[in-house]
Amino acid sequence: MRSVSGFTARKLTADPRFVYRQVLLIGLGVLGAVLLLLVAAIISAVPAKADQPANLSDSELAGVTGQAGISINVETKSRVEIIEYRISDTPDPGFSQHWISFKHVTVDDGTGWHPTNKGYFTTATSLDDPIRLDIGTNDAGRTLISFYDPSHVLPRWYGIEEVEFDGLVLGSFNIDALSIGPSLYRSGSHADGTGGGYDFDYSTRLTAQAIRFTYNAVPEALTLSGIHLAGSASGTENDPATWSFTDNFKIGDMDAGTPAKIDVVTNTDDAPGVTSLVLNVPIQGSLRVENVNFGGNDFGPIAIDGINAHRMSLSFHP
Structure with a gap:
C-alpha cells in the first residue's frame, strides 16, 4: 500500500503553548498512521471458510444460550508500506509552512521485501480464541461495549526509514517483533450519567524485541532491548533471566470504579471559555526493559x- 497524506493544524508560534502543539501534531500523526494500518488490515482480510449449517433438535436448541455479540476469526498475511506521511502547521500569510515527515513507513515480518520473500506479517486468531465484539452488562449492571482482540499476538516489525522535522533529518525509528495482547477494550456512558463524553478501560500485555532510534548525523543508536509491559513483574530487577510477568497493564478499570474518561467541555481553568478535550487516564502495571544501549x-x-x-x-x- 502506497500513499501520501497530510494533516493541518494551527500555526505554531512562540507562545507557551508551542510544546503542546508540537505534541498534538505528533499525536495526530500517530493516530492517523494507526487508522491507515487498520484500514489496510481490514481491506486485506480474507474471511475464513464457514462451516455448513447444521440442523438442531428441539432438545439441542433448548440448551443454546443467545449472545449479544459476534465472534470473528481471521488468518491473513499482509505487508504495509507508506511512501511518506506528512503533518504540517497552518500556512499563514507571510509565513512559511513547516512539516513533520515520516518517510518510507513499513510494517512487515522483519525480513523486508524482495522477489522471493514478500515479508508478510501474519494476523491470525484460533477458533478457540476469536476476536469478540459484545454489548452487555458488567457485575455492577452497567451497559458496556466490549472488544476483545487477540489478533496482534503474533509479532510485527514497524519501521520509519527517515524522520524529518522542518527540513532537518533526525534519523530512523524501528520497533522489532512487537507483540500486543490479547487486549480488552470496554466503553460506556459515564457512571453518573453526566458530562459530554464516556468512560472506558483498556488492558493488554506488550512485548518487543527492541525499540531503536538511529541518529542521522552520527553512526550511533539508542536501543531499548527486551521491552515488557504487563500487570506485574517478579524476579531480580538487575537480572532479566529471572523475570516473569503476569496479568495485563491497565488504562482505567471500570470494575474497580476508576475508569478512564474522555470529555468535551468548556474550559474554566487555564483557557477559560475555550472548548477543550479532557482525558483522565489512570494507569497501573509494570514496565521492564532488559537492556539500554547507546552508541555501543x-x-x-x-x-x-x-x-x-x-x-x-x-x-x-486550540
Whole structure:
C-alpha cells in the first residue's frame, strides 16, 4: 500500500503553548498512521471458510444460550508500506509552512521485501480464541461495549526509514517483533450519567524485541532491548533471566470504579471559555526493559514496578 497524506493544524508560534502543539501534531500523526494500518488490515482480510449449517433438535436448541455479540476469526498475511506521511502547521500569510515527515513507513515480518520473500506479517486468531465484539452488562449492571482482540499476538516489525522535522533529518525509528495482547477494550456512558463524553478501560500485555532510534548525523543508536509491559513483574530487577510477568497493564478499570474518561467541555481553568478535550487516564502495571544501549555502550536493565497513577488528567485545546 502506497500513499501520501497530510494533516493541518494551527500555526505554531512562540507562545507557551508551542510544546503542546508540537505534541498534538505528533499525536495526530500517530493516530492517523494507526487508522491507515487498520484500514489496510481490514481491506486485506480474507474471511475464513464457514462451516455448513447444521440442523438442531428441539432438545439441542433448548440448551443454546443467545449472545449479544459476534465472534470473528481471521488468518491473513499482509505487508504495509507508506511512501511518506506528512503533518504540517497552518500556512499563514507571510509565513512559511513547516512539516513533520515520516518517510518510507513499513510494517512487515522483519525480513523486508524482495522477489522471493514478500515479508508478510501474519494476523491470525484460533477458533478457540476469536476476536469478540459484545454489548452487555458488567457485575455492577452497567451497559458496556466490549472488544476483545487477540489478533496482534503474533509479532510485527514497524519501521520509519527517515524522520524529518522542518527540513532537518533526525534519523530512523524501528520497533522489532512487537507483540500486543490479547487486549480488552470496554466503553460506556459515564457512571453518573453526566458530562459530554464516556468512560472506558483498556488492558493488554506488550512485548518487543527492541525499540531503536538511529541518529542521522552520527553512526550511533539508542536501543531499548527486551521491552515488557504487563500487570506485574517478579524476579531480580538487575537480572532479566529471572523475570516473569503476569496479568495485563491497565488504562482505567471500570470494575474497580476508576475508569478512564474522555470529555468535551468548556474550559474554566487555564483557557477559560475555550472548548477543550479532557482525558483522565489512570494507569497501573509494570514496565521492564532488559537492556539500554547507546552508541555501543550497555547501561543495563530498567525496572519500573507497581505503577499506580490514580489520576492523570490531560487537557487539549486550540
